């Protein structure tokens with residue numbers, strides 16, 4: 222089986238390279254292993270190596286920003302040939318986040334996965350749904366009751382799928398497939414602290430940018446309101462038009478945009494929020510999307526500062542956040558871990574990108590936990606919401622099998 226290979230175009234060869242352990246001007250995913258990093262966005266692509274030992278911090282929420290600035294100070298003072306910190310922040314405050322500065326290499330944007338993409342060698346031995354279809358439908362019904370009683374306006378209710386393979390996950394195979402199947406969006410492999418100690422790999426292909434900073438400019442791109450894509454192009458376009466016109470989905474989306482607007486206002490001296498959402502397509506879904514741009518009032522505000530000011534948005538938690546968080550704790554029979562948290566990178570100047578960890582799994586050896594959720598508002602149909610989560614799980618499932 223051939224592993225996919227990255228190559229760079231001649232014009233981009235000078236851009237931001239640090240020493241890397243592989244030959245020439247191409248690198249292969251073949252060596253990608255537990256503990257390594259991969260992150261590709263529409264703006265940047267990185268590959269990081271777990272060894273030798275990295276600058277590393279694991280910390281709780283109040284310390285995230287301090288942790289990243291102390292890593293940045295270390296990098297500056299040691300003039301290491303890298304200026305990028307990677308990391309992940311969990312959904313809830315119960316778990317620590319992890320930030321580190323591995324030996325890394327920035328890959329040109331023209332980077333393509335080349336060669337035949339290998340298949341996962343293992344087979345599925347076991348699959349457990351948390352909860353099953355009935356359980357999820359009941360949880361959506363309970364959420365609708367809470368919404369009806371005025372306790373909460375929106376709750377994003379997730380479910381998980383545990384899969385056991387008969388062989389450890391092949392990261393080159395899995396990432397090769399995710400990268401070649403998702404040319405847009407944010408594809409990542411990031412080591413994160415496991416609940417049981419040690420590390421797990423957070424792997425996924427998310428469509429959602431929480432915050433990007435370039436100098437004093439920021440971009441925030443919430444998604445909310447979804448419909449499954451169709452193989453027939455006529456039906457597919459009808460579905461996207463119906464989504465754009467759907468009252469229920471526009472309400473679900475507006476809750477997110479209003480919350481983000483309010484949270485960004487104190488950070489920005491200029492803020493542009495489009496009047497109406499547009500529709501964007503992933504491999505499996507149409508989403509309502511609003512690209513919000515702003516100019517920071519204080520240019521010392523970093524990409525992570527902006528991301529943490531917004532997290533958890535109503536796109537992945539709900540509104541109001543505290544009441545929605547209570548529903549999630551009560552109704553989801555698993556710990557979200559890093560699902561719906563932040564995953565990304567930031568350089569020593571504070572520029573960077575933090576995506577929301579969606580369409581992802583936490584992986585250890587041959588065990589995978591996949592996650593997907595759907596926003597519940599007044600008018601949501603429990604069976605359709607279940608189907609939406611099934612479509613969302615498809616991103617990872619199609620890459621594994």
Ligand SMILES: C=C(O[C@@H]1C=C(C(=O)O)C=C[C@H]1O)C(=O)O
Pocket residue numbers: 377379429443444445446447508536537579580592593594595596597613
């Ligand atoms: C919660 C997820 O996705 C989020 C929920 C969406 C929705 O409810 O329409 C759309 C995009 C994401 O903000 C997920 O993928 O698990």
